[in-house]
Amino acid sequence: MLALEFLAGTAENLYPARMQMALSLGWHIVFACFGIAFPAIVVFTEWRGHRRDDAVLTALAHKWAKAMGVLFAAGAVSGTLLSFEMGILWPGLMGRFGEVFGFPFVLEGFAFFVEAIFVGVYLFGWNRLSPRAHMLSALPMVAAGIVGAFCVVSANAWMNNPTGFRLDEQGNVVDARPWAAMFGPSTWAQFVHMWLAAFMVTGFLIASVYAVGMLRGRRDHYHRAGLLIPLTVAAIITPVQIGVGDWIANVVADNQPAKLAAMEAQYETTAGAGLSIGGVYRDNELHYAVEIPYALSLLIHHDPDGVVLGLEEFPAGERPPVNVVHLAYNTMVGIGTALLGLAAWFGLVWWRRRRLPHTAWFLRAVAVSGVAAVVAMEAGWITTEVGRQPWIVYGILRTADAVSPAPGLGWGLVAVVGVYTVLTTFTVVVLRRLARDRATLAPQEGQR
Amino acid sequence: MTLAEVVLGAAFTGLVAYALFGGADFGGGVWDLLAGGTERGRAVRDRIERSIGPVWEANHVWLIFVFVVLWTGFSRAFAAAVTTLYIPLTLAALGMIARGAAFAYRKSVGTPGMQRFFGAAFALSSLLTPFFLGAVVGGVASGRVPPGIAEGDVVRSWVNPTSLLGGTLAVLVCAYLAAVFLCGDARRDGEHDLAEAFRLRALLTAAVTGAVGLAGIAVLRADAPVLFDGLTGRGLPVVLLSVAAGLAALGLLLVRRYTVARIASALAVTAILAGWAVGQYPYVLLPELTVDEAATGRTTLVALLTALSAGMLVLLPALVYLYVLFQRPADHRDRPGACH
Numbered sequence: 001m002l003a004l005e006f007l008a009g010t011a012e013n014l015y016p017a018r019m020q021m022a023l024s025l026g027w028h029i030v031f032a033c034f035g036i037a038f039p040a041i042v043v044f045t046e047w048r049g050h051r052r053d054d055a056v057l058t059a060l061a062h063k064w065a066k067a068m069g070v071l072f073a074a075g076a077v078s079g080t081l082l083s084f085e086m087g088i089l090w091p092g093l094m095g096r097f098g099e100v101f102g103f104p105f106v107l108e109g110f111a112f113f114v115e116a117i118f119v120g121v122y123l124f125g126w127n128r129l130s131p132r133a134h135m136l137s138a139l140p141m142v143a144a145g146i147v148g149a150f151c152v153v154s155a156n157a158w159m160n161n162p163t164g165f166r167l168d169e170q171g172n173v174v175d176a177r178p179w180a181a182m183f184g185p186s187t188w189a190q191f192v193h194m195w196l197a198a199f200m201v202t203g204f205l206i207a208s209v210y211a212v213g214m215l216r217g218r219r220d221h222y223h224r225a226g227l228l229i230p231l232t233v234a235a236i237i238t239p240v241q242i243g244v245g246d247w248i249a250n251v252v253a254d255n256q257p258a259k260l261a262a263m264e265a266q267y268e269t270t271a272g273a274g275l276s277i278g279g280v281y282r283d284n285e286l287h288y289a290v291e292i293p294y295a296l297s298l299l300i301h302h303d304p305d306g307v308v309l310g311l312e313e314f315p316a317g318e319r320p321p322v323n324v325v326h327l328a329y330n331t332m333v334g335i336g337t338a339l340l341g342l343a344a345w346f347g348l349v350w351w352r353r354r355r356l357p358h359t360a361w362f363l364r365a366v367a368v369s370g371v372a373a374v375v376a377m378e379a380g381w382i383t384t385e386v387g388r389q390p391w392i393v394y395g396i397l398r399t400a401d402a403v404s405p406a407p408g409l410g411w412g413l414v415a416v417v418g419v420y421t422v423l424t425t426f427t428v429v430v431l432r433r434l435a436r437d438r439a440t441l442a443p444q445e446g447q448r
Numbered sequence: 449m450t451l452a453e454v455v456l457g458a459a460f461t462g463l464v465a466y467a468l469f470g471g472a473d474f475g476g477g478v479w480d481l482l483a484g485g486t487e488r489g490r491a492v493r494d495r496i497e498r499s500i501g502p503v504w505e506a507n508h509v510w511l512i513f514v515f516v517v518l519w520t521g522f523s524r525a526f527a528a529a530v531t532t533l534y535i536p537l538t539l540a541a542l543g544m545i546a547r548g549a550a551f552a553y554r555k556s557v558g559t560p561g562m563q564r565f566f567g568a569a570f571a572l573s574s575l576l577t578p579f580f581l582g583a584v585v586g587g588v589a590s591g592r593v594p595p596g597i598a599e600g601d602v603v604r605s606w607v608n609p610t611s612l613l614g615g616t617l618a619v620l621v622c623a624y625l626a627a628v629f630l631c632g633d634a635r636r637d638g639e640h641d642l643a644e645a646f647r648l649r650a651l652l653t654a655a656v657t658g659a660v661g662l663a664g665i666a667v668l669r670a671d672a673p674v675l676f677d678g679l680t681g682r683g684l685p686v687v688l689l690s691v692a693a694g695l696a697a698l699g700l701l702l703v704r705r706y707t708v709a710r711i712a713s714a715l716a717v718t719a720i721l722a723g724w725a726v727g728q729y730p731y732v733l734l735p736e737l738t739v740d741e742a743a744t745g746r747t748t749l750v751a752l753l754t755a756l757s758a759g760m761l762v763l764l765p766a767l768v769y770l771y772v773l774f775q776r777p778a779d780h781r782d783r784p785g786a787c788h
Binding site for chain 2 (some may be wrong): 068069072073074076077078079080081083084085087088091092094095096097098099100102103105106107108109110113114116117118119120121124125128129140173174175177179254287336350404405406407408409412415416419426427429430433434448
């Protein structure tokens with residue numbers, strides 16, 4: 001149904017181009033999370049191992065460093081594809097606005113370059129550097145992760161709330177100010193939200209691997225540490241993320257009211273609006289939803305009688321597809337809340353008894369938390385990206401007007417689907433093998 | 449020199465770095481492809497793997513660097529070029545994915561069958577990717593990219609004599625650079641047989657590249673007259689420099705002076721690219737769009753230059769550190785958890 005909605009009345013390239021971009025971004029972002037968060041977790045483990053002279057922790061750090069190498073390689077190649085696609089698929093965006101918001105990608109290029117160099121240094125230098133120099137060589141990766149994430153997210157935040165330029169009467173960009181464009185109203189909230197999400201995804205995913213191991217009876221020091229360290233990181237970050245979620249929802253309400261209305265599937269502008277969970281949006285109405293009275297007004301305005309704008313305020317041609325956005329948003333918040341519960345469970349038992357909860361249900365919960373965190377993050381990106389539609393640059397340029405009219409563009413989607421199916425399969429195969437066999441090498445290491 | 453020319457010069461420098469480092473990397477894959485059967489080619493393949501393992505990711509960031517500078521500083525021309533040439537560019541991007549993933553994963557998989565499959569994917573995409581990139585350059589250099597979005601012929605813009613020449617030269621240059629770089633690496637590690645084998649490959653590829661380059665003059669004359677005029681006019685000193693550096697590199701290879709041969713080879717390749725740039729100057733997109741017309745606003749260009757200068761201050765020491773460290777052998781210090 002969704003597909004038909006997009007195909008009708010738009011250029012034939014729009015739908016495949018959007019799906020190709022969504023697939024490429026959705027794939028890359030998982031690996032980008034590891035690029036942002038994994039170095040910090042790995043070097044922390046290495047440092048603990050070194051300080052306590054704990055060979056098990058050092059071995060764990062080395063194993064993770066290798067996995068980081070594989071994940072970084074997958075992230076690097078998928079990121080390269082994105083840099084091609086930006087121009088190939090969306091020339092209307094890059095050709096017209098490249099001078100305004102293309103700039104942070106230059107900074108990101110440097111950040112990525114530095115990270116690529118130090119991933120090589122860190123892995124290759126495992127036996128070649130002193131422990132101290134080796135741990136220090138991880139710090140540029142951590143810094144590059146922060147800078148890179150900020151730059152890429154700031155470009156996306158610009159698409160949500162374009163600033164830093166003027167349009168003349170013909171619609172041409174004049175007076176482009178790229179530094180100002182990087183610091184629009186959405187930038188900080190989006191960046192912090194994504195940076196924390198990277199730590200949640202990485203932390204829960206790694207912990208889930210060791211939870212599976214422990215469920216299979218491997219409860220040694222190695223597996224316990226492999227679960228505890230990343231889970232602690234993720235558990236500390238999760239409550240902070242919920243608070244940041246409130247912040248970003250307010251930013252969206254102020255700057256992109258149509259997106260917020262779609263997230264809540266709210267048609268009528270309402271004072272004292274309730275928060276709707278689930279349901280199907282049809283004919284300007286949400287059916288079968290569970291509603292918590294006044295909750296939306298409370299969340300957005302911190303006032304039970306606050307007025308929340310509905311979709312009716314926007315012309316029909318400027319409303320995002322409601323069901324996708326609403327469902328994605330609910331999924332993200334739902335999973336986030338569940339992860340908060342898991343973090344609280346873990347935190348409480350650890351605080352009172354200094355140990356993990358004994359029940360296997362805890363390990364089962366951790367075992368699924370990784371995939372859940374990934375789904376939540378993807379749902380968040382779907383919320384913000386589909387929620388911006390029909391605009392690629394909010395209020396200024398429609399996605400349909402930005403897509404390339406080149407004939408045959410849709411075959412790119414077929415090719416990318418094929419390549420990513422193969423790539424995903426092999427990434428999983430290699431990571432599994434890396435987990436089983438200690439002698440397996442990461443791509444950046446030399447011969448054994 | 450205008451501000452726009454400085455920014456374009458920076459992007460061009462990135463392209464040269466990509467041709468030299470990324471090019472050698474692709475070339476390594478080409479020699480992997482031609483190394484023969486699993487047993488016979490093992491020594492060569494191991495050598496190549498050891499040489500490019502830690503640096504291949506960094507080598508390919510140069511291309512991303514070129515892209516982001518172009519789309520920020522020359523947005524419209526960039527959009528025009530990548531939409532008209534989207535087919536070879538997409539193929540090159542997919543080739544990079546196949547190549548990077550196959551290279552990264554092949555030593556992490558167990559069965560010989562899987563290793564052969566990854567090895568073949570790596571080697572084949574190492575051959576095809578530079579060919580497509582060279583074809584893209586050929587399309588731009590022969591004036592087949594009009595300045596509007598997807599205005600050019602999406603097939604004939606890269607299926608034409610100049611693109612065929614560009615693609616072939618790109619593959620040859622990559623293979624040549626790799627062979628020269630690998631001579632030095634092999635000798636450093638005391639593998640004199642391999643050094644000799646790569647020396648022979650380097651000499652052969654140099655001869656073939658020279659022959660194709662000569663034949664290319666006729667192709668350009670017929671197919672890309674504007675570029676031809678530029679190369680034989682204003683660009684002639686650069687072309688001659690390229691020939692001289694190439695001949696010098698040949699001589700140095702013959703007397704086994706590998707380190708200096710690397711420098712001479714790099715100079716020859718840089719001069720080929722510089723010849724293209726000088727021959728095409730002052731146009732970004734032949735035959736009409738000039739550098740200054742294509743450039744974006746002054747504030748953006750200044751921001752770009754600031755970022756590029758600051759970024760290089762961070763990047764260059766890091767790169768030098770990587771290459772220096774990489775020349776250092778493992779000290780086998782028994783670190784807990786180390787697998788070596």
